[in-house]
Structure formats: C-alpha cells, structure tokens
Amino acid sequence: MRVLLIVAGVLLVMKLLKGRSTPPPAAPVARPPRPPAEIVACAHCGLRLPQAEAVQAGDGRFFCGEAHRRVAGQRLD
Template sequence: MKYLLLIILLALLFFVLGFKRARPAAPPAEKKKPGPATPQDMLSCAHCGLHLPRDEALPGMGGVFCSAAHRSQYEAEHGGPR
C-alpha cells in the first residue's frame, strides 16, 4: 500500500514539474514594440505641388522640390541663379 502511495506522489510530482516546463515563459519587459514614428512637417513641391516630408524635400531657389529635375525646371522657368 505504501508503495502505491509513493508511486502516486512521484507521478503527481512529475506531472506538476512537466506542466510548469510546458508553459511558455512571459515575454521580457525590456523587449517592447517601438512606438509610432514622430510626425514630420509636410511640404509641397514648388513646381508640381506634390506633398512630401520635410526630410525628403530638396531646397532650391523659390521653395522646396520633390526632385532635382523639378528644381532645375522651376529655376529655368523663373530665372534661377544668375
């Protein structure tokens, strides 16, 4: 009888230990998803009116532009640098 009780206790112990190992660990608090990017000012191209973020705009005479081609076209039409 006491061997049966010992076998039941050992089986219960293995079951509890196995159940704890099978559970997925909680994700660490350090690995958080990055938040949304900070908003940027939107500027419009002086030639075509396309809106683009400030860091992608090309400065030129008469405003900002979406591409080097539009900048040179605009400066040629409006009397660019002399």
C-alpha cells in the same frame, strides 16, 4: 505495490512540470512618439511630401525631386 510506484511517479512528474512554468512575457518598451513630419509642397507641381524627402533650392523653395528643381531653375533664368 505497482500502483503506489505509478502514483508516486505521476506526482513527481506533475511537480516537475509545475516548477517549469514559463515566466510572464516582458512588457513592451514604450517608445516616445515621433513629432509629426513637416509637410511641404513642390514649387513646380504642388505635390505635398515630407520636408525630409523634399529637395530644397537655394532660395528656400522645396521640390519633389531634382528634375523639378532643375526645371524651375531654368524657367527663372
């Protein structure tokens, strides 16, 4: 009789564990590719950097930082 109860208990546990299977992982969300960044060169030192990070002067030239924009402006005056 004990063996029958043990077998029934094992079968019940196996059935419960089988029903608790984890769902498959969700597929990753595909992101649209970003367009490549426009690269510009500093008009003072020639450093190449993304346009979004550059400082633009009023005449359309790009600089790697505010200091180079000021230096270039002083030279022109």
